[in-house]
Amino acid sequence: MHTFKQQWLGNVRADILAGIVVGLALIPEALAFAFIVGVDPRVALYASFTIAVITSFVGGRPGLISAATGAMALVLVNLMADHGLQYVLAATVLTGIIQLILGGLGVANLMRFIPNSVMLGFVNALGIMIFITQLPYLRGNDAMTYLFAIATLVLVYAVPRFFTAIPAPLIAIVVMTGIALMSGVSLQSIGDLGKMPSSLPTFFFPDIPLNFETLKIILPYSLALSIVGLLESLLTSQVLDDMTDTPSNKNQEARGQGIANFFTGFFGGMAGCALIGQSMINIKSGGRGRLSTFTAGVFLMFLIIVLGDVVVKIPMPVLAGVMIMVAATTFNWGSFKFLKQAPKTESLVMLITVAIILYTHNLAIGVVVGVIMSSLFFVAKISRVTVTSDAGIYRVKGPLFFASTTKFIQSFKDIKEKEIIIDFEDSQLWDESSVGAVVKVKQKLEEEGGAVTIRGLNSSSEQLYGKLL
């Protein structure tokens, strides 16, 4: 328990300060994500509060910030449009159960199998989609709308040049909202689109029929949410491990995400996961322990209840300006260089992952297809086997397994020599197919009256060969 105590009390001052900064930084995005799903801001703000507070206790990566996120919001859009809020809440509860089970099964160990080309596709598509969701707040509006959005963007990028203690988006929002109120221009504001919460969230059961029909509706969404949430949370954990040079328990983090989503659904919040941007702000501000995440969640709720009447006055173009910055930071601009330098198959996997996500509007489908594609490319790549002959010695190069045996067998089609040696020094037998292929080649040549010697098998190949023969 010593370490648990340290995770809470090892860095109190810096954790509280960083938590306050992160609590502030969570608000604009939570509002924007609520509008993406088409729910009341309360649904995202309650979610951010409960998810942050719960993961601070049960998460596996101290200092990680989890709340309502854009990736999860994008998955929920259709469910909300077709079936309404109660189903969104039910899907959130089910997502929690699925993530808890997956975490229990050790899902984090599978992260290794997701190549970075797929992750790049994921974040790039996410950035593009967040950008697209902001366009309706700008397009077709008057010049003043554009002016405010652009001024916000300029502030967001210029302010850090001089001042970094408070997140620039927040400064931009305060300044631009102040200008809007004082100049009296008429802009669409947050209050025009939804209500602010005035109390803490309460526990209730989503109002849905508990039957198979409901499950059929929410299960596909919950599965997608589970994948997307775990992917982003585990990626963020990795980034934080690297930044802080400390390890984390990824399976515990997966279970923690599950527990958080499970309860969040009952408290009227939408599904969430780790936020890369806010987690990095936390670390940069000095946050390291669980207390920072806890403080962020509590401070967010406190601010919303106290300042709710002011928050509704934030003009939508200002929020859109901030979100365009968020989209630009989510997008990995190094990807263009990656496309030029990486092997063609990896570039292709990234582009296809992006294309599928943009086409289906479903981050999970893109990731699954991307992983399958890259696995196939990988198998194809390592299944290259070559056989070169020199004076009756046939040298095999490359691993021999189910995907490479055909090529191996073909290489021994027209053998003229009577006595040959097959040398496996640069090869390895991996499975039944490989042993079968060697036996087949040997038999065929011996039937034709030749003699075949096998040599150079390494010990594990030898063992497999002996066992299966």
Next chain:
Amino acid sequence: MKIAVAIDGSENALRAAKHAITLAQYFPEAQLEVIYVADYNKAKDERLLSQSEESLLLKRKQKMDPVLELAHTVGVKVKTTMLKGNPSQEIIKYVNTEAVDQLVIGSRGLNAFQEMVLGSVSHKVMKHVDCPVTIVK
């Protein structure tokens, strides 16, 4: 005597390192230290552009390699230090606590846009470091 050179893997930083190595050759008793700061702001993008933790570690190590090679060919011994955080802050903190006698740093780094937004690392370091600083063009 402790001479330190802060590098970021750019051409400019390599020129700075060359100068630091030359200095170290003039002072046979001097200890040369190469500092590389893995920038917090790039932590996400660097992780995404690497296949794994291990390949990220290798990429960072490779940023120092040309300098180490250079020092090795002229027979100068080098100590390497990898830090993480905000580059200018980390360099300042390290140089001031480790009692470095002379810091060498390149005048500009890799990314012109970031420099415009965040200001130049060498400029900030120069203002807040206690020891003499040589800024190499």
